[in-house]
Amino acid sequence: MKARYISAYGGIAGFLLGTVITLVYNLPFADAAYRLLTLSICGAWMGAIIAWLDHLLPKNEERDSVETEN
Numbered sequence: 001m002k003a004r005y006i007s008a009y010g011g012i013a014g015f016l017l018g019t020v021i022t023l024v025y026n027l028p029f030a031d032a033a034y035r036l037l038t039l040s041i042c043g044a045w046m047g048a049i050i051a052w053l054d055h056l057l058p059k060n061e062e063r064d065s066v067e068t069e070n
Contacts, residue, residue, distance in 0.1 A: 003051035007044040014043025 018039035022032035 001051065003048055003055075006047040006051040008047070010047025010050075011040045011044035014039035014041070017043070 015036055018032075018036040021027075021039075022035060027035070
């Protein structure tokens with residue numbers, strides 16, 4: 001998956017989590033908007049980091065080929 005898709009999914013997940021929190025606790029609009037914005041940005045950032053780590057770490061096929069060469 002591309003990093004932008006994973007970031008978008010993380011942002012959507014953060015937004016949905018923020019929506020649930022604001023509905024459960026019946027928060028005022030300003031506090032709800034702040035939580036939604038914060039959780040959406042943090043979710044997108046975490047998605048980008050996970051995508052970046054996925055590209056950095058070797059895949060199983062690469063790891064197996066390195067071990068058989070030695």
